[in-house]
Amino acid sequence: MATSPTTVMDQLLTGLHLPDGLDAFAGVIRESLAQVTNSASWTRYGRQSLEWLIGMNPVDRLFMLSALTLLLMLLLGRLRSAGVLAVLLYGAQFAALLSTDTLFGAPLAAEVRITVADQSLHWSYDALSWFFAMLTIGAGFVTAWYAAGSWMRRYREAGRSARAFHVALALNCFGMLLLIGSADLLSLFLGWELVSWASFLLMALVGGLGAQAALKYLAYAISGAMLILGAIALLYSVGGSFEYDAVVAAIRGMTDAQVWTLLLLLGGGFAVKLALLPFHLWQAAAYAEAPGAGSVFLGAISARMGLFGIIVFIVGMIGVSRLMTLEIPYTFMSSRELIAWIAALTIIVPTYTALQQHDARYLLAWHGIGQGGYMLLGLMVGDAVGSAGGLLHCFNYAITQAALLMAVFAVVHRTGTADLNQLGGLVTRMPLTFLVLLFGIISLAGLPPMAGFVSKWMVYRSLITEGMPLLFVTAVVGTLGTILSVYKLIHNIFLGQLRVEHQEVAEAPLSMLIPMLGLSALIFLAGFIPGPALSWVAQVQGQLGLPVVPWVLGGIVDPRGGLDMIWLVGILMAGFGVGALVFYGFGGRSRRVHQLDNYAGGHFLTADVHYQYSDNFYAGLMHLIGPWYRGAFRWLERSLAATLDLVSFGAEGLYRLAQPTLLMLAAAVAMLAWVL
Amino acid sequence: MTLELPVDLLFGLNLDLNLDLTRVMTANAIVLPVVLPLLAAFLMQPLAQVSRLLARLLGPLVLTLGAWIILNTWLEVGPAPFSVAIGGFAAPLGIVFYADQLALLFALAVQVFTLLFWPGLGVVAKAEAAADRQRAPRRDALALLLASAATGLALSGDLFNIFVFYELAAVASFGLVCADDSGRARIATLRYLFISAFGSVLALVGIAILYLQTGTLNLAQLAQVAPETLQGPIGLAAFALLLIGFGVKAELFPLNAWVPEVYATAPARVSALLAGLISKLAILVIVRLLILVFQQPEASQLLLVLGVLGVLTGEFSAWRAQDFPRLLAFSSIGQLGLVAIAFSIDGTTGLLAGTAVALHHLIVKSALFGLANRWSGGLDALAGAAKGAPRAAGLFVLFALSLIGVPPLWGFWIKLLIMVGLVQGGAPLDLLALGAILLATAVEAHYLFRVALRLYQPPVPDRALRLAPPARWDTGVAYLLGACLVVISVAITPTTEALRVLAQQTGDVLLYIDTVFPQPLADKE
Amino acid sequence: MDWLSAVNLDGLAAVDFRWLGLVLELILMPLIAFVVGLGLVLMLRKIAARLQRRVGPPLSQPLWDIIKLHAKETQTSHGLIHEIGIVMAIGGYVAAVTLLPVPGMNGLAQQGGLIALLYMTMIPSLGLALGVGQCANPNGSIGISRALTAMLAYDVPLVIVIFGVAFHFGSLNLVHMIAAQQAGGIASWGIVQMPLLALAGLFALQGMLGKQPFEIYVAPAEIATGPMVEMGGKFLGGLFVMQCFQLYTAGVLYVTLFLGGGEHWLTFLFKVFVVTAIPMTIAMVFPRYRTEDMVRLFWKWPTMIGLLGIAFVMN
Amino acid sequence: MIPWSLETVSYAGAIGLVVIGGLGLVICNHLFRMLLALAMAESGANLLLVLTGFRDGAIAPIIGYGPAGAPLVDPLPQVLVLTAIVIGVGVQALAVAVLVRVYRSYGTLDMRDLRRRMEGEIAAAAGIAAPGSAQAPLGQRPLPPVPDYELVRRSAPVRERGA
Structure with missing residues (x-):
């Protein structure tokens, strides 16, 4: 009796090679079940499973914990305490990740593997995986924390399913962990699809505009996935195997035309996720319309999976040097320059689109697209500092964007709107949230002393030393646009006139504030002492075979001009000290006045007067560059959709013919003509 | 104990069975799943006069018996193929049934799915109108006829016999489509009938050409003489005509104008049977012909081209579909195009991929049509349907994911098999097909999830879902098939291995010949 | 932790012995910059006055202005950020001036570099913008919107110049640049080697200072419609201090990039004053540009000249 | 007697019948004419099938008929064609039956008309607006509304501090 279900399961799972530890675990379970009447066995059971957990392969442990998170959220997601449980579980995942020690140690293969029809799917963690897994789990952790308290209460009260949210988040994390640990093409595609669908789920959770955006995302994502599948088929046909070793060998033996095809397929597929031009249109709405905490997660890490793919295949396997040899016919450009220019345009166009947004969520989401361009640009420059800057920007951007979105959604949580024309003056009501947003925008704009400056500096630096003036100017112009639009963001939300209806607004709840403040501290620390993050990046570079950045605790040592953030921040702080001394140390005491005690050209201001400059904030600039916003990409997208519609109409017309046998006769005639 | 069963059937199928019930386990019993439903179909009307309950139960009983017999035979006889000469007349003079694993699998599927x-x-008896009660025996008889003919299609080893079964299935399906007496169903039936009948005419011409060239219609014998006699354009012409004839039921591209109309008007279960089951059996016939008789690469190419066109037109049309049954119909066209592409791949890979994708589509599309019984309205009216039926909506998502080919579901492995097969083929046409599949998949994902999202939307007040009677049975069947899908996805390795064995057996022409003619034919001549 | 053990401490060790000197620099350089900045302000006002046939202010007028503003009794604050903004505005430039190498003091400049300096100079803009924004006066916000737009305008030629110079010298380090220029005499000065970039840089400098004819965003003459609308008392005084640092920064940066830096204080200050005076004198005779026109101008001529200059540098 | 002439003419005639039938199916709009065309095509196919068994100068394959040892025509096609004819007749009878009922319901046998009506009925049953009324263009809304769960509930105390 007892064995028959087991044997059935064994038969079903013949393809699944379980790690040795799991057999032991199964033994423990069996034993425990046998003694289930004996209550004393429970403690033993608990101890043994803990021992098993400690003894197993670290990567398996990571996967298992992630899967456990998913399972528990599926089972217990409805409970009020599920949020806290989720935080603990993500924390456990983080601990499990640290225990893998694949960053400084050797790559570690997971023992879990699946064999399907002679093809083996397996996973392995190395420094690159560690780096991205750290970002993923970290994003999951702060998101779960942010969502655990007041936010989730509100979410529930609106009749939404807390379980669905928790599951979607856990599924995202799980899928990403699988993807970044993939060690062959099949497990890569498995992870890729899992990630795509999980983020679709997270976007579509709330329906309405979110669902529309999610559907658009899906159209892009599946097209991208199909390109990747095409690339996988190509690689398999050349290399005859799905293993990475064979793939590397296959790429080495490919002709230029084949590499071009591969580049277009893979690049296109990954570019969709990374939202590179011209595949960027889905991202802003999809990320902005996701439920608040979900938006934080998506914005922080989700699109980076595309970059991960590009790093593994285009930077790692094809290699920047090979890219440089691939000339585009009839031009002076190589494929590397092509990608670099796509990255540069991805910086410019979305950043200046962000400048036009009137919704804080959309503004940040558009910036998210633009920042992806810096990462790719750094990687495409390909020297030690540039590629390190690109990689480091993943980390810096993740913490920055998470903090920014959290702050914005905290405002939304309290005021009910993200409309930049409906807010203002909240700094007096939500000072801590303001602080978080301030740290975030300084980092996003890439100004010292925050984290974003370090990575952007590295990218600029490499562009200068490699002699790429136009790309450099483009990147800096992107940064300038960022400064403009983030100032608009903070001005319209926190500065200026406080509206009457927001007089009584309270500071964000503590459950949301703690992760926000934690991230802000991290943003500052990562700018002040970039050494630790640089050490991770250096390991990743080493593993990818790129030149390794010469890093120290404070930044980069280089005879041709390095960067020491400890000094720089120290000088800046000293400067602020001098400034404070000049301002506070001399002269009369300043007196606080009411916000309406203000110059109004001789008029008296009352509370009902909206005295805030928010709409069309950069009117002068828009007067000049406004006509450049032609919506060319939207036009492209719409014309593609229209083409598809037309083709579909034609296809459907074949089934709408009045004469049912017409096509049949035609086919018969055509076939016979072809045959004879 | 011996039972004399002289059965003189309508369409020249002369059977004189000497059934020894003690030997019912042996191979000869395989004819029973063909004969018994046929018999029951004719007994249905008289029986209904005697007892309505008995008449209602007769069909399910016969089908259960048939399924049991096939399963039993399969287990008893083992994996090796066997052939049965009907009435003791040996091939090539007599009619043979050839039962390898593929045939048995599909014969079993016929019984099971017709039952499901x-x-x-x-159907709740009270809800059934009096007119319905009048129609029930007729409808049941037609369904039994369909089951019998479909089983015959799976097992038959003689081309003309196949043609007869095919026509029988056609007639039964005409009757079933317009069984519930709606005017639009009758119009659709007529249009379907013209296509189908003209297809049969062309198939008959093809058969005539074959006979003219070879002098036989027994598949095994054809397989022996085909390399000498059917190499030229004449042979290909015969194949083209047969492809057109049998392609009507297989929903191949230019021959499937009936599909959207019929599925939009027929009862959902009939659509499920036609789209899921009958189309597969028609494909099975084409594949048998392709393997045994027409081994020219051009024949495969013909199938490939039709498959590509089917995939593209089907999926694109589905993208524009506005009601659920028609969406499924177009999607079904696309999927059958995929089946055709898979079977056009050379060697075991193609057979494996083709069989897998056919089975996958059988499971998924049947279940989806089962769900359509509940959601038979326009797509806009589906908004909020998930509220009332969360599990059904979940099932829809599961099936949609598998259709699109999302790992780790079965659909993904199948698509991978096809893609690998096409890439290994490597011809420009193969790569074109690959591109078409990728493009179609993207389109497919979009429209399927447009529906899925609509299911989960809040309902639109003024366009509330007009609730069909709660189709518990259909939803239950969908659960069952969904569970099947999940189990197969989990046990993907054993499934693939089993299908590989099956495909190897199917692709073995010599095995076929040796099984039908235990001694070499040369001795006979 | 693992990363701690892997931290390379060589960089710190190199700094270790000089930290006292650096702290001294940190204190001295802002003081010097302030004094020089006061002188620059005075000079500009004198030039403007002479061009307008006035006598101009006495020697200590800039200092007295600041003292007067600080000493005012009515100090209207619109909240903490209003004040922090001023602190950031001054602090950013103080940090910037310490990163500039001057004769005898270039220890801190070693730590920074051209890009760090460029971004340091953006911090005061941000601080000022925050402070003005907090005032809840739309006129101020409009002024900031114009100021940031202007920044977008003059930074384009500026970064082109920075690229060209950094590429020419093969380093981002200002000390290296000075060393390279001084080693080869006047022939190796940036202005001789890269005349086009020097010209573009001059344009950018003018925009960066917000002086005539690009002063509309500061709007000193019609204070009610500019960013300064709510700035009175020591808020304005702080901005005056900032202006001193700003002029100093701009002048020294240009001297460092194109005029070989300072061999010793005399020539250094001479160069700085000349660099600041000449464009000011020329520009004073031009009419004022609207913000859009300014953007158009900067994105056209200096940008083109700068790109041409880069083309020559990279040949 | 020219041996090829009879056979060739017969084959050509049979194929011609099929072709004429097929063309008739396509060209005609009247259902009954289409049915007749179908019948014609079927006759052609049947004729072709029976011709395959034809042997020049042979006699009917009946035992005891004609001189022994005389060449017989192939009997198998004749059997087959009988079956085919029966099937054909069955299908046609079914078609006529359906046709009559269609005519009773709709009062017309015009294919285009009927198809239009069928489409209309399907659309009406599914609750779809008639084709041609294009979906409303996707308007560019100035601002997407914030989803309801992010909105403040006015009833709740505003100065709450959540943990």
Whole structure:
């Protein structure tokens, strides 16, 4: 009796090679079940499973914990305490990740593997995986924390399913962990699809505009996935195997035309996720319309999976040097320059689109697209500092964007709107949230002393030393646009006139504030002492075979001009000290006045007067560059959709013919003509 | 104990069975799943006069018996193929049934799926109008006829016999489509009938050409003489005509104008049977012809081209579809195009991929049509349907994911098999097909999830779902098939291995010949 | 932790012995910059006055202005950020001036570099913008919107110049640049080697200072419609201090990039004053540009000249 | 007697019948004419099938008929064609039956008309607006509304501090 279900399961799972530890675990379970009447066995059971957990392969442990998170959220997601449980579980995942020690140690293969029809799917963690897994789990952790308290209460009260949210988040994390640990093409595609669908789920959770955006995302994502599948088929046909070793060998033996095809397929597929031009249109709405905490997660890490793919295949396997040899016919450009220019345009166009947004969520989401361009640009420059800057920007951007979105959604949580024309003056009501947003925008704009400056500096630096003036100017112009639009963001939300209806607004709840403040501290620390993050990046570079950045605790040592953030921040702080001394140390005491005690050209201001400059904030600039916003990409997208519609109409017309046998006769005639 | 069963059937199928019930386990019993439903179909009307309950139960009983017999035979006889000469006349003079694993699998599927989608099952008797009660025996008889003919298609080893079964299935399906007396169904039936009948005419011409060239219609004998006699354009012409003839039921591209109309008007269960089951059997016939008789690469190419066109037109049209049954119909066209592409791949890979994708589509599309019984309205009216039926909506998502080919579901492995097969083929046409599949998949994902999202939307007040009677049975069947899908996805390795064995057996022409003619034919001549 | 053990401490060790000197620099350089900045302000006002046939202010007028503003009794604050903004505005430039190498003091400049300096100079803009924004006066916000737009305008030629110079010298380090220029005499000065970039840089400098004819965003003459609308008392005084640092920064940066830096204080200050005076004198005779026109101008001529200059540098 | 002439003419005639039938199916709009065309095509196919068994100068394959040892025509096609004819007749009878009922319901046998009506009925049953009324263009809304769960509930105390 007892064995028959087991044997059935064994038969079903013949393809699944379980790690040795799991057999032991199964033994423990069996034993425990046998003694289930004996209550004393429970403690033993608990101890043994803990021992098993400690003894197993670290990567398996990571996967298992992630899967456990998913399972528990599926089972217990409805409970009020599920949020806290989720935080603990993500924390456990983080601990499990640290225990893998694949960053400084050797790559570690997971023992879990699946064999399907002679093809083996397996996973392995190395420094690159560690780096991205750290970002993923970290994003999951702060998101779960942010969502655990007041936010989730509100979410529930609106009749939404807390379980669905928790599951979607856990599924995202799980899928990403699988993807970044993939060690062959099949497990890569498995992870890729899992990630795509999980983020679709997270976007579509709330329906309405979110669902529309999610559907658009899906159209892009599946097209991208199909390109990747095409690339996988190509690689398999050349290399005859799905293993990475064979793939590397296959790429080495490919002709230029084949590499071009591969580049277009893979690049296109990954570019969709990374939202590179011209595949960027889905991202802003999809990320902005996701439920608040979900938006934080998506914005922080989700699109980076595309970059991960590009790093593994285009930077790692094809290699920047090979890219440089691939000339585009009839031009002076190589494929590397092509990608670099796509990255540069991805910086410019979305950043200046962000400048036009009137919704804080959309503004940040558009910036998210633009920042992806810096990462790719750094990687495409390909020297030690540039590629390190690109990689480091993943980390810096993740913490920055998470903090920014959290702050914005905290405002939304309290005021009910993200409309930049409906807010203002909240700094007096939500000072801590303001602080978080301030740290975030300084980092996003890439100004010292925050984290974003370090990575952007590295990218600029490499562009200068490699002699790429136009790309450099483009990147800096992107940064300038960022400064403009983030100032608009903070001005319209926190500065200026406080509206009457927001007089009584309270500071964000503590459950949301703690992760926000934690991230802000991290943003500052990562700018002040970039050494630790640089050490991770250096390991990743080493593993990818790129030149390794010469890093120290404070930044980069280089005879041709390095960067020491400890000094720089120290000088800046000293400067602020001098400034404070000049301002506070001399002269009369300043007196606080009411916000309406203000110059109004001789008029008296009352509370009902909206005295805030928010709409069309950069009117002068828009007067000049406004006509450049032609919506060319939207036009492209719409014309593609229209083409598809037309083709579909034609296809459907074949089934709408009045004469049912017409096509049949035609086919018969055509076939016979072809045959004879 | 010996039972004399002189059965003189309508269409020249002369059977004189000497059935020894003690030997019912042996191979000869395999004819029973063909004969018994046929018999029951003719007994249905008289029986209904005697007892309505008995008549209602007759169909399911016969089908259960048939399934049991096939399963038993399969287990008893083992994996090796066997052939049965009907009435003791040996091939090539007599009619043979050839039962390898593929045939048995599909014969079994016929019994099981007809049972699952049996028109009378799970329908609340009170809800049934008096007119319906009048129609029930007729409808059941037609369904039994369909089951019998479909089983015959799976097992038959003689081309003309196949043609007869095919026509029988056609007639039964005409009757089933317009069984519930709606005017639009009758119009659709007529249009379907013209296509189907003209297809049969062309197939008959093809058969005539074959006979003219070879002098036989026995598949095994054809397989022996085909390399000498059917190499030229004449042979290809015969194949083209047969492809057009049998392609009508297989929903191949230019021959499938009936599909959207019929599925939009026929009862959902009939659509499920036609789209899921009958189309597969028609494909099975084409594949048998392709393997045994027409081994020219051009023949495969013909199938490939039709498959590509089917995939593209089907999926693109589905993208524009506005009601659920028609969406499924177009999607079904696309999927059958995929089946055709898979079978056009050379060697075992193609057979494996083709069989897998056919089975996958059988499971998924049947279940989806089962769900359509509940959601038979326009797509806009589906908004909020998930509220009332969360599990059904979940099932829809599961099936949609598998259709699109999302790992780790079965659909993904199948698509991978096809893609690998096409890439290994490597011809420009193969790569074109690959591109078409990728493009179609993207389109497919979009429209399927447009529906899925609509299911989960809040309902639109003024366009509330007009609730069909709660189709518990159909939803239950969908659960069952969904569970099947999940189990197969988990046990993907054993499934693939089993299918590989099956495909190897199917692709073995010599095995076929040796099984039908135990001694070499040369001795006979 | 693992990363701690892997931290390379060589960089710190190199700094270790000089930290006292650096702290001294940190204190001295802002003081010097302030004094020089006061002188620059005075000079500009004198030039403007002479061009307008006035006598101009006495020697200590800039200092007295600041003292007067600080000493005012009515100090209207619109909240903490209003004040922090001023602190950031001054602090950013103080940090910037310490990163500039001057004769005898270039220890801190070693730590920074051209890009760090460029971004340091953006911090005061941000601080000022925050402070003005907090005032809840739309006129101020409009002024900031114009100021940031202007920044977008002059930074384009500026970064082109920075690229060209950094590429020419093969380093981002200002000390290296000075060393390279001084080693080869006047022939190796940036202005001789890269005349086009020097010209573009002059344009950018003018925009960066917000002086005539690009002063509309500061709007000193019609204070009610500019960013300064709510700035009175020591808020304005702080901005005056900032202006001193700003002029100093701009002048020294240009001297460092194109005029070989300072061999010793005399020539250094001479160069700085000349660099600041000449464009000011020329520009004073031009009419004022609207913000859009300014953007158009900067994105056209200096940008083109700068790109041409880069083309020559990279040949 | 020219041996090829009879056979060739017969084959050509049979194929011609099929072709004429097929063309008739396509060209005609009247259902009954289409049915007749179908019947014609079927006759052609049947004729072709029976011709395959034809042997020049042979006699009917009946035992005891004609001189022994005389060449017989192939009997198998004749059997087959009988079956085919029966099937054909069955299908046609079914078609006529349906046709009559269609005519009773709709009062017309015009294919285009009927198809239009069928489409209309399907659309009406599914609750779809008639084709041609294009979906409303996707308007560019100035601002997407914030989803309801992010909105403040006015009833709740505003100065709450959540943990």
